[in-house]
Amino acid sequence: RTQLPLSPEKPSEKCGVLNVTKITENGKKVRKNWTSSWTVLQGSSLLFAKGQGGSTSSWKFGSNQSKPEFTVDLRGSSVDWASRDKSSKKHVIELKTRRGTELLIQSEIDSVINDWYRALNETISAHAWE
Numbered sequence: 001r002t003q004l005p006l007s008p009e010k011p012s013e014k015c016g017v018l019n020v021t022k023i024t025e026n027g028k029k030v031r032k033n034w035t036s037s038w039t040v041l042q043g044s045s046l047l048f049a050k051g052q053g054g055s056t057s058s059w060k061f062g063s064n065q066s067k068p069e070f071t072v073d074l075r076g077s078s079v080d081w082a083s084r085d086k087s088s089k090k091h092v093i094e095l096k097t098r099r100g101t102e103l104l105i106q107s108e109i110d111s112v113i114n115d116w117y118r119a120l121n122e123t124i125s126a127h128a129w130e
């Protein structure tokens, strides 16, 4: 049987460095501000911390100085590939939350962004009835 990296019955954690910007907050358009963020998918939450010069090894949530910058509740969110008018960058995911926040999430590495696309969709499906 095919081994899925992330199966809905066993929601695992996933983390890595992604480029992230908000484009809408609580339904209001905000100015783009792309930042490199250490990103953690944990249960139905997506957590972002400001990147530390791209270094991933020194970052762990749970240690003292690593409070997430912001957290997104994935329950009721939707994920799609961003259309061309949303960004000129390649490999951009658009994430819309139930509360009217829209984020763009991007990586230059297409295998990385494809894994995140799949993981986010599986997480949203796994929590669809909450």
Ligand code: I3S
Binding pocket: 031, 032, 033, 034, 086, 087, 088, 089
């Ligand atoms: O959607 P926009 O306004 O073309 O987004 C670009 C801007 O946010 C730009 O910054 P300023 O115009 O605020 O200086 C960013 O540097 C670009 O990266 C944004 O566009 P992309 O296409 O990279 O998402």
